[in-house]
Amino acid sequence: MAGFTIAIVGRPNVGKSTLFNRLIAERQAIVADVSGVTRDRNYGTSDWNGKTFNVIDTGGFVPHAADEITRAIAHQVQIAMDEADGILFVCDVTTGITDLDDSIAHMLRKSKKPVWLVVNKTDNYERMLDAQEFYRLGIENLFPISAISGSGTGELLDAIVAQIPDAKQDDNTTLNADLPKIAIVGQPNVGKSSLLNALIGEERNVVSNMPGTTRDAIHTHYNLFQKSCILIDTAGLRRKDAYKDQLEFYATIRAIKAVDEADVCMLLIDATRPMTAQDVNIFSLIIRKGKGIVLLVNKWDAIEKNTHTAKEFETEIHNKIAPFTDVPIIFISALEKTRIYKALETALEVYQRRKEKIPTSRLNEVLLPIIEKTPPPSVRGHLIHIKYITQLPASYPTFLFFTNYPDEIRQPYKQFLENQLRKHFPLSGVPLRMYFRKK
Numbered sequence: 001m002a003g004f005t006i007a008i009v010g011r012p013n014v015g016k017s018t019l020f021n022r023l024i025a026e027r028q029a030i031v032a033d034v035s036g037v038t039r040d041r042n043y044g045t046s047d048w049n050g051k052t053f054n055v056i057d058t059g060g061f062v063p064h065a066a067d068e069i070t071r072a073i074a075h076q077v078q079i080a081m082d083e084a085d086g087i088l089f090v091c092d093v094t095t096g097i098t099d100l101d102d103s104i105a106h107m108l109r110k111s112k113k114p115v116w117l118v119v120n121k122t123d124n125y126e127r128m129l130d131a132q133e134f135y136r137l138g139i140e141n142l143f144p145i146s147a148i149s150g151s152g153t154g155e156l157l158d159a160i161v162a163q164i165p166d167a168k169q170d171d172n173t174t175l176n177a178d179l180p181k182i183a184i185v186g187q188p189n190v191g192k193s194s195l196l197n198a199l200i201g202e203e204r205n206v207v208s209n210m211p212g213t214t215r216d217a218i219h220t221h222y223n224l225f226q227k228s229c230i231l232i233d234t235a236g237l238r239r240k241d242a243y244k245d246q247l248e249f250y251a252t253i254r255a256i257k258a259v260d261e262a263d264v265c266m267l268l269i270d271a272t273r274p275m276t277a278q279d280v281n282i283f284s285l286i287i288r289k290g291k292g293i294v295l296l297v298n299k300w301d302a303i304e305k306n307t308h309t310a311k312e313f314e315t316e317i318h319n320k321i322a323p324f325t326d327v328p329i330i331f332i333s334a335l336e337k338t339r340i341y342k343a344l345e346t347a348l349e350v351y352q353r354r355k356e357k358i359p360t361s362r363l364n365e366v367l368l369p370i371i372e373k374t375p376p377p378s379v380r381g382h383l384i385h386i387k388y389i390t391q392l393p394a395s396y397p398t399f400l401f402f403t404n405y406p407d408e409i410r411q412p413y414k415q416f417l418e419n420q421l422r423k424h425f426p427l428s429g430v431p432l433r434m435y436f437r438k439k
Contacts, residue, residue, distance in 0.1 A: 003260035004053040004164045010090035011100040015120040018147040020057040048157040086114040105137040117142045180351040183232040183262035190268040191298040194334040196233045234258045264292035264347045271299045287431045290396040292350035294328045301333035326422045350429035363389045379408040397432040406436035
């Protein structure tokens with residue numbers, strides 16, 4: 001089930017990235033684990049009134065000539081109109097309406113998708129009056145906000161989630177909904193299309209050494225060796241300051257939607273170079289969306305013997321992705337078809353573990369004695385008791401702990417509980433969530 005996607009558009013320096021950070025701050029505890037966010041492509045998730053949606057910041061285009069700016073923004077807005085489900089058009093109240101604002105508004109008025117006009121930097125009464133000028137752009141849904149302080153963003157979020165259906169259906173109705181969906185993700189030129197071609201035994205996708213060859217998320221029905229699933233090849237996700245072809249914005253939206261749609265992601269990293277910050281960012285994106293994950297170290301055949309052992313590489317990966325290190329890591333070669341079927345088999349095992357429901361009696365039988373032996377630290381002289389544990393019905397493992405002081409359970413103890421869950425139950429490659437509530 002692909003996610004509802006909002007694209008933030010507008011001319012440079014109107015506060016698009018600030019608004020993006022404000023919107024995803026609703027899930028700040030999750031996105032705080034992502035390193036280097038300000039340097040990389042801006043994409044994330046926002047949660048409001050029980051509904052989750054993708055947010056994509058289309059900023060970052062700074063060509064030199066003014067006519068290039070106009071073309072770049074026009075191209076980008078057109079892609080957003082085609083690919084996103086809704087558009088946030090950001091303007092700056094302090095500068096008033098500019099020619100670029102007029103040009104963007106002219107394009108957006110043709111869109112049949114919902115458009116919200118966001119007049120940013122409206123942080124006092126005088127500017128609130130000035131914001132009314134922007135009705136002249138001909139877009140009905142106008143929201144004066146201050147992205148820095150958050151003023152007005154609640155009303156904007158209410159309007160956005162009102163457009164999100166309770167269950168946004170996948171457009172691809174030909175796919176069997178019962179089949180596991182496995183997305184092949186990673187940076188450009190790590191061998192994603194080569195892996196897909198090797199698995200299915202034919203040249204399904206174009207393969208080239210040139211990064212960015214794959215633009216769309218390509219669905220393929222895999223049905224070999226008594227195993228059946230949907231394989232999704234995606235475009236490479238690279239650092240925002242590293243791409244120049246604006247069609248990659250289109251590819252990024254498709255890749256993120258493919259992660260939304262997938263049950264498990266096979267994240268490819270390149271064995272010929274150390275694991276990068278962008279690899280970690282993609283890993284974090286998959287985890288915060290609650291998808292199963294298998295790490296595949298591709299091009300292992302290109303590593304000379306005695307120069308870099310698999311154990312050393314694995315230790316390096318664990319250091320980068322900590323604290324969530326309970327992830328299968330498989331060293332493969334898509335070119336020589338080494339361990340590629342083991343990789344797919346492992347992904348299907350992760351799919352089954354992600355669906356697993358642990359009986360409540362078993363949870364309490366295993367965990368309560370451990371908690372009694374190592375209880376949470378007391379707070380202000382009060383002992384914290386965890387009385388009962390159950391698994392909630394969700395698309396991935398989610399556990400509810402009943403305790404007398406739910407707000408006083410600190411992060412180190414939460415990590416201890418997660419480690420115990422992973423130690424005693426098969427959860428390798430599966431992200432999990434824990435909630436604490438008063439009994």
